[in-house]
Amino acid sequence: MTVVSRPLSTQLPAAVPARTVLSIRGVRKTYGPVGNRVLALEGISLDVRRGEFLCLVGASGCGKSTLLNLITELDRPSGGEIVIDGRPSLLFQEAALFPWLTAAGNVQLPMKLAKVPRHRRDQQVERLLDLVHLSDFGDKLPHELSGGMRQRVAVARALAQDADILLMDEPFGSLDAMTRDLLHDELERIWRETGVTVLFVTHDVREAVRLGDRIVVLTSRPGRVADEFVVDLPRPRNIASAEVGALAASVTERLRAEVRRHAND
Amino acid sequence: MTERVLRPAGSRLEDEIRGIDNLELPLRPHRARLRAIWSGLWPKLAAIGIFLVMWQLVVLAQLRPAYVLPGPIPVLETLGRELVGERLPLATAITLQRAGIGFGLALVIGTLLGLAIVRSRLLRTAVASLITGLQTMPSIAWFPLAILVFGLNEAAIMFVVVLGAAPSIANGLIAGVDHIPRVLLRAGQVLGARGVARYRYVIFPAALPSFVGGLKQGWAFAWRSLMAGELLVVIAGRPSIGSQLQFAREFSNALGLMAMMIVILAIGIIVDLLVFGTLDRAIRRRWGLLES
Numbered sequence A: 001m002t003v004v005s006r007p008l009s010t011q012l013p014a015a016v017p018a019r020t021v022l023s024i025r026g027v028r029k030t031y032g033p034v035g036n037r038v039l040a041l042e043g044i045s046l047d048v049r050r051g052e053f054l055c056l057v058g059a060s061g062c063g064k065s066t067l068l069n070l071i072t073e074l075d076r077p078s079g080g081e082i083v084i085d086g087r088p089s090l091l092f093q094e095a096a097l098f099p100w101l102t103a104a105g106n107v108q109l110p111m112k113l114a115k116v117p118r119h120r121r122d123q124q125v126e127r128l129l130d131l132v133h134l135s136d137f138g139d140k141l142p143h144e145l146s147g148g149m150r151q152r153v154a155v156a157r158a159l160a161q162d163a164d165i166l167l168m169d170e171p172f173g174s175l176d177a178m179t180r181d182l183l184h185d186e187l188e189r190i191w192r193e194t195g196v197t198v199l200f201v202t203h204d205v206r207e208a209v210r211l212g213d214r215i216v217v218l219t220s221r222p223g224r225v226a227d228e229f230v231v232d233l234p235r236p237r238n239i240a241s242a243e244v245g246a247l248a249a250s251v252t253e254r255l256r257a258e259v260r261r262h263a264n265d
Numbered sequence B: 001m002t003e004r005v006l007r008p009a010g011s012r013l014e015d016e017i018r019g020i021d022n023l024e025l026p027l028r029p030h031r032a033r034l035r036a037i038w039s040g041l042w043p044k045l046a047a048i049g050i051f052l053v054m055w056q057l058v059v060l061a062q063l064r065p066a067y068v069l070p071g072p073i074p075v076l077e078t079l080g081r082e083l084v085g086e087r088l089p090l091a092t093a094i095t096l097q098r099a100g101i102g103f104g105l106a107l108v109i110g111t112l113l114g115l116a117i118v119r120s121r122l123l124r125t126a127v128a129s130l131i132t133g134l135q136t137m138p139s140i141a142w143f144p145l146a147i148l149v150f151g152l153n154e155a156a157i158m159f160v161v162v163l164g165a166a167p168s169i170a171n172g173l174i175a176g177v178d179h180i181p182r183v184l185l186r187a188g189q190v191l192g193a194r195g196v197a198r199y200r201y202v203i204f205p206a207a208l209p210s211f212v213g214g215l216k217q218g219w220a221f222a223w224r225s226l227m228a229g230e231l232l233v234v235i236a237g238r239p240s241i242g243s244q245l246q247f248a249r250e251f252s253n254a255l256g257l258m259a260m261m262i263v264i265l266a267i268g269i270i271v272d273l274l275v276f277g278t279l280d281r282a283i284r285r286r287w288g289l290l291e292s
Helices: A064-071 A103-113 A118-131 A146-160 A178-195 A205-211 A242-260 B014-022 B033-060 B071-083 B089-120 B121-136 B138-148 B156-180 B180-189 B195-231 B242-248 B254-287
Strands: A004-005 A019-029 A038-049 A055-059 A079-084 A088-091 A165-169 A197-202 A212-217 A225-230
Touching: A019 A064, A038 A064, A038 A079, A038 A197, A038 A225, A055 A064, A055 A242, A055 B138, A064 A079, A064 A088, A064 A197, A079 A165, A088 A146, A088 B180, A103 A118, A103 A146, A103 A225, A103 B195, A118 A178, A146 A165, A146 A178, A146 B014, A178 A205, A178 B014, A197 A205, A197 B195, A205 A242, A212 A242, A225 A242, B033 B071, B071 B089, B071 B254, B089 B121, B089 B156, B089 B195, B089 B242, B089 B254, B121 B156, B138 B156, B138 B195, B156 B195, B180 B195, B195 B242, B195 B254, B242 B254
Parallel strands: A055 A197, A055 A212, A088 A165, A165 A197
Antiparallel strands: A004 A079, A019 A038, A019 A079, A212 A225
16 A cells, blocks of 8 residues: 555554545645635545546536646645555546657557566557557557547556556547547446546536446535435446436536535635 | 458447547548659749849849859859869868867757756756847857957867857757647656656657757858858868858959859758758658648
8 A cells, every 4th residue: 555645644544445446535735825825625535446437527626637636646735645555547638648659659658667678568568559449550640540549549558557546637528429439438348357446537427427336526616525426327328328317417416506606706 | 541450340349449440530642752752842943943044134134244243154164163173072071071060069068058957947047048149149240259269270160150059959959848738748747757767758859849940040050150150260271161252252253252152052951951851840740740
């Protein structure tokens, strides 16, 4: 177990339930100078189980990106603690592939940085590109691929880091509906085949219901956990089905209530 | 479609994924290579032709006597004779050697300077704007000082060439690093690029297009500074393109003078197009910034 950050308390973390892979406890994040502080996150607490597909939804200003930055140590919390038992990797809304490297080169880079020997790198690249159905496109440059293909390369690149927790920040937000539907199926398959834990941030409630085991709704300004929904529907789910629609409606109602709360800000 | 892969039908999802991949890739008509080269070449040839015609027309107007302003044909004849002679090839070799050494030094110094400024906020505040200021200083204005300090020799020329080119090269690197998209830096950080590896695998390749732009500009400055230097610093036994130009003027040899100017222009353009132009296009094609 790795303790990522524990700025306020020095005692060892309390016993974490055995299957918890990521535990966020009372995390607070403020920005700006003393006297003019902006509170982004206020006491967020969240446990993610190993192999779980957890979706985070929230209106604007709920601090989703802040939270992901804290989990990946791109930023430090102002209070509370984050305990991670595993290795996270972050995927962005844009695939953020390096334009000077081929698809295979992009997948290979994190292993190069981790000094993985060459022959093992090549094997892994082949396996991962095959996993995302891009075996024939390894020598293509990012600009020669479509948006959906680039996102799959990004998934392969994140897995190449030996990541067992994928943090995804609205990864399909910029794709057309057809591609997005197919990538939902594809991501679900990869998730099943690899047993990876996914923390999936999205604006799209139906997408969250389509994919998640659990949906956590965040409040806005500051971000706090407002509500939690368990998606008890058989997989694979059809994003256009009535069951998905019904649950999406209640999650959306919860989000709207949150937005109304800010009517007089 | 060249990328279509035929395989036994897989699962339904697999087929759908493969189908949408194929549909989303653009269909690119294959363009004949020879034709592409020609379509890039003929406008340039036409421009040169028009220039030569206008030159001839000015000469025919007899604004100046022919021994002062000769037409293109005698000048090109002189150039042809000089090219197979002894002096011009030697002078060109010496000049190109100076250009190579001077530009190489500027490359090293400019890159180190740029790296230092990129890494240190204090240094940036202190000297970044000075470097840009340095570029506006005409290089020929440095020569009196350079000659006083170093004497009439190679060192004086090198000093001014480096001073001319290094700021552009440093600026190209600084601008390149400043304009790296944030998301690529974050991606690098997430993937574990730290310390030297961060520079090697993320920052330097990401800054490369702008760095090559800086090299291109640096070359132009280096070439100009070198020509100015060779006009002023004439070293016995070391003929150079600049010194030949100066001698031609002293002997009122208009034919030789204009032939030499053509050599200067040609070398400048050839290096710019062939070396830096090719590099620039190769990088932009790789990044997908250029329709090939």
